[in-house]
Amino acid sequence: MSKKKQQKTSSKLKVNFETKSVGNATGFWANQRLHLLLLFGLACLLYINTLTHDYTLDDAIVIYDNEFTTKGFAGISDLFKHDTFRGFFKEEGKSNLVAGGRYRPLTPAMFAMEWGVFGRSPFVGHLINLLLYGATGILIYLLFIKLLSNHKPQFAVFAAFFTAAIFLAHPVHTEAVANIKGRDEIMTLLLSLGALYLAWRAMEAQKKGLFLGAAILFFLGLLSKENAITFLAVIPLTFFVFTKNKFTSWGRLMLPMLGASFLFLGIRTAVLGSFDVGDAPIELMNNPFVKISGGQYVPVPFGEKMATIFYTLGEYLRLLVIPHPLTHDYYPRHIELMSWGNWKVLLSLVLHFGMGIWAVLNIAKKDLIAYGILFYLLTLSIVSNIVFPVGTNMSERFIYMPSLGFCFVLSVLAYRLGESQKNKQIGIVILGVMILLFSTKTFFRNAAWKDNYTLFTTDVKVSKNSAKLLNATGGELLAQAAKPENESRKDAMATEAKGYLNQALEIHPNYKNAHLLLGNAHFYLKDYANAEASYNQALALDPNFVDAISNKASVHEELGKKYGSQGDHNRAIRYFEQVIKVDPGNAKVLFFLGSSLRVVGQAQAAITRFEAALANAATRENDARIYNEIALAYKALGDEAKAQAYLLKASR
Numbered sequence: 001m002s003k004k005k006q007q008k009t010s011s012k013l014k015v016n017f018e019t020k021s022v023g024n025a026t027g028f029w030a031n032q033r034l035h036l037l038l039l040f041g042l043a044c045l046l047y048i049n050t051l052t053h054d055y056t057l058d059d060a061i062v063i064y065d066n067e068f069t070t071k072g073f074a075g076i077s078d079l080f081k082h083d084t085f086r087g088f089f090k091e092e093g094k095s096n097l098v099a100g101g102r103y104r105p106l107t108p109a110m111f112a113m114e115w116g117v118f119g120r121s122p123f124v125g126h127l128i129n130l131l132l133y134g135a136t137g138i139l140i141y142l143l144f145i146k147l148l149s150n151h152k153p154q155f156a157v158f159a160a161f162f163t164a165a166i167f168l169a170h171p172v173h174t175e176a177v178a179n180i181k182g183r184d185e186i187m188t189l190l191l192s193l194g195a196l197y198l199a200w201r202a203m204e205a206q207k208k209g210l211f212l213g214a215a216i217l218f219f220l221g222l223l224s225k226e227n228a229i230t231f232l233a234v235i236p237l238t239f240f241v242f243t244k245n246k247f248t249s250w251g252r253l254m255l256p257m258l259g260a261s262f263l264f265l266g267i268r269t270a271v272l273g274s275f276d277v278g279d280a281p282i283e284l285m286n287n288p289f290v291k292i293s294g295g296q297y298v299p300v301p302f303g304e305k306m307a308t309i310f311y312t313l314g315e316y317l318r319l320l321v322i323p324h325p326l327t328h329d330y331y332p333r334h335i336e337l338m339s340w341g342n343w344k345v346l347l348s349l350v351l352h353f354g355m356g357i358w359a360v361l362n363i364a365k366k367d368l369i370a371y372g373i374l375f376y377l378l379t380l381s382i383v384s385n386i387v388f389p390v391g392t393n394m395s396e397r398f399i400y401m402p403s404l405g406f407c408f409v410l411s412v413l414a415y416r417l418g419e420s421q422k423n424k425q426i427g428i429v430i431l432g433v434m435i436l437l438f439s440t441k442t443f444f445r446n447a448a449w450k451d452n453y454t455l456f457t458t459d460v461k462v463s464k465n466s467a468k469l470l471n472a473t474g475g476e477l478l479a480q481a482a483k484p485e486n487e488s489r490k491d492a493m494a495t496e497a498k499g500y501l502n503q504a505l506e507i508h509p510n511y512k513n514a515h516l517l518l519g520n521a522h523f524y525l526k527d528y529a530n531a532e533a534s535y536n537q538a539l540a541l542d543p544n545f546v547d548a549i550s551n552k553a554s555v556h557e558e559l560g561k562k563y564g565s566q567g568d569h570n571r572a573i574r575y576f577e578q579v580i581k582v583d584p585g586n587a588k589v590l591f592f593l594g595s596s597l598r599v600v601g602q603a604q605a606a607i608t609r610f611e612a613a614l615a616n617a618a619t620r621e622n623d624a625r626i627y628n629e630i631a632l633a634y635k636a637l638g639d640e641a642k643a644q645a646y647l648l649k650a651s652r
Contacts, residue, residue: 029157032145036138039161043134043168046442050126050178054451057328058181061088062108064120069108072116079112080105083272101272106223107184125180133168133177136190140164140404143197147242154424155415159368162411162431167404169438171323171445175397178449179328184225185400191221192231192401195257199235203243203250215256222264227401230379232257237378241363241371280389284508285468288332288393289385297510300337307338307345309385312394314348316380319396320406323438326396326445327459331468333507335393352377368412376405410434452476460500470504471514473497478520494524512541516548523555528562531555553582557589560596569596587616595629603636624650 028034055064061084068075068087079087084102111125118124141164148156167173176182195218202210221228235257239250280287282297289305290297300308312335319326327334338345359373383390383398390398414427448458456473463469474497480486481493501518504511519534532555538548560575576593579586590613597606610630614623627650634643 029154029161035141035157035161039137039141039164039168040134042165042439043137044130046169046439047126047130047133047177047446049443049446050130050449051123053122053126053178053446053449055122055125055180056449056452056455057179059122059125059179061085062181063111063115063125066108066111069112069115072112074116075112076109079108081271084108103268103271104184104223104225106220107181107187110183110187111180122180125183126178129177129180129183129186132183132186132190133173136186136193137164137168139190139193139197140167143193143200144408146197146200147238150242150244158415158424158427159408159411162414162435163404163408165435166407166410166431166438169435169442170320170403170407171326171438171441172319172396172403173400174326174442174445174449175328175395176400178446179397182397182400185227185397187224188221188228189401189404191217191224192228192234195221195231196235196238199253199257200238202253203239203245211253211256214253215260218257219260219264222260227379227382229261230382230401232261233378234375237363237371237374241366241368280391283510284332285511286391287389288335289337289389291337292509304337304339307340307342308335308393310348310352311335311338311342311345313352313380313384314344315394316399316402317348317351320399320403323441325462326441327462327469328396328455329459329463329466329469329472330394331392331463331466334463334466334469336465369409372405372409372412374405375408376402379405453480465507467504467508467511467514470500470507471511471517474500474504474514474521475517478517478524481524491525494521497521498525510541512538512545512548515541516545516551519548519551519555523551523558526558528555528559549582553579557586557592560589560592564592564596569599572596573600584612585616587613590616591626591629594626594633598629598633598636601636603633606633 063069066087067090068078084104114124141160144160144163176185195214198210198214202214282290284290289300291300355373359370362370380402381387414431418424418427448455453476456476460469460473477493477497481490498521501514504514515534515538519531522531535548535552538545556575556578560572564572573596576589579589590609594606594609607630610626614626627646631643631646
């Protein structure tokens with residue numbers, strides 16, 4: 001009996017934290033301290049080139065253009081009381097443009113604290129992302145060391161190390177790490193895995209404090225992003241596969257997790273006002289499953305929608321195996337609407353149903369490959385567009401969490417290949433080469449995330465049919481053209497922007513923001529007639545579009561000045577009057593309007609406009625010009641006394 005007990009003990013993986021060795025593994029595989037240093041060092045080396053990068057993409061929404069985040073510590077309470085997008089849109093209602101709303105206050109609260117301590121500092125944001133990513137790699141390693149403790153020590157260390165290393169090196173994670181806003185993905189997985197780790201410890205030690213700690217981490221994961229909810233399935237699955245204990249011994253561990261879930265859903269409902277995830281809006285940039293029919297967007301047929309979804313699921317698998325080319329933008333129509341006649345759709349359907357059926361049939365045997373597949377499918381389900389709409393076809397950040405299942409499957413398969421060939425070096429070589437290739441791709445892909453200009457102009461070469469990215473690239477070119485250092489290239493950049501914006505409108509004719517930006521491009525090029533036409537198109541789509549109203553007024557101001565300088569003052573007056581309707585306090589336009597009114601003989605009306613301008617003039621120099629014009633108007637009315645009085649004011 002003692003011999004049998006000794007055999008059982010020797011087969012169980014042990015970690016010696018004093019010597020940092022693992023079980024009875026030897027050499028490199030016995031040195032846990034070295035494993036941890038290598039994994040953390042890999043994360044740092046891969047993403048160290050992001051530390052000099054600026055804010056990019058959605059960082060505006062949650063960081064530097066968010067009215068709550070930029071209040072620092074004072075804004076944290078507001079972040080927990082509103083939709084995540086509310087601080088960016090700065091008014092109620094607009095944050096619901098994405099179906100169901102978003103309640104993810106934890107990472108914006110972290111950004112607010114960083115802002116409170118360091119101010120506007122993308123360096124700090126990138127550094128924290130890097131450190132958290134490295135910590136995730138370490139936790140993956142430690143977690144799988146525990147989960148595989150009943151397997152051979154050599155296999156357990158091999159699988160844990162390579163799962164973490166492949167995960168850290170994988171290029172599809174660049175969006176989550178190189179984009180500071182992507183911290184919500186990092187924190188969600190880190191906290192969810194932390195909850196699983198503590199739950200496992202709680203099962204081993206049967207300590208109530210660990211039960212509670214696991215539930216708290218899970219709750220924080222939910223506050224980072226709703227994807228954490230999938231761990232309500234992942235955690236029981238993990239206990240079933242990796243322990244011989246019966247459900248009665250670990251099932252109660254799920255009760256605190258369920259409590260944390262209900263608490264989160266209750267808070268989310270109270271803040272957003274609805275438990276329903278919402279119907280997707282009939283607007284292409286927030287719902288890829290619409291198309292034009294009779295000049296209007298209508299939902300696509302169910303079959304076409306599902307074919308497109310399965311195509312994107314196939315693309316996720318392809319990117320995990322061959323992560324090239326990469327792009328941050330998969331908006332319509334980078335992914336075209338698909339039909340069941342497309343072989344890629346059918347292949348994806350067969351692959352996913354095949355994987356799912358095989359995994360379900362083999363999970364009862366506690367097969368590790370089946371576990372990895374189910375981990376992947378379960379965590380992917382919530383962002384697949386099957387459960388509820390996510391607002392876009394797909395995104396590389398959506399497979400940040402699911403990719404862990406893929407990395408685990410690769411590690412197990414590589415080890416089994418080595419065993420079957422009686423040469424364990426085969427698996428090491430295969431995975432080593434893969435990590436090297438992935439790392440190279442990751443390091444160079446990071447360069448695209450330097451700033452918006454670099455990111456947009458790089459990725460638009462890949463996402464050539466994305467209306468959103470074409471629009472964003474056009475907008476960024478115009479933003480760069482407005483900078484003094486680009487004055488010599490201003491016209492060329494505006495012309496290039498027009499090309500991108502016209503392409504965006506070919507894909508999405510009702511894209512009001514593209515019409516607005518196209519108007520801006522025409523304005524920069526002094527093509528005022530086409531600028532006004534573009535603004536009118538935007539206003540036809542949204543009569544209350546504030547930016548289009550304001551920019552159209554700028555066109556009228558320029559046209560008024562143009563016709564005034566040509567002596568066509570009656571025409572100039574009509575344009576200036578249009579500006580004043582929009583901006584009654586515009587002192588400059590009031591002055592121009594008054595001058596034209598005086599020239600055409602409407603001296604009294606001119607004086608009224610001059611007095612309004614005087615009330616809004618900012619400098620003494622402006623005052624003097626206005627006084628002179630008022631003097632001329634009174635002189636035209638024959639009131640020499642008032643004319644002289646204003647001339648005197650002008651001379652002071």
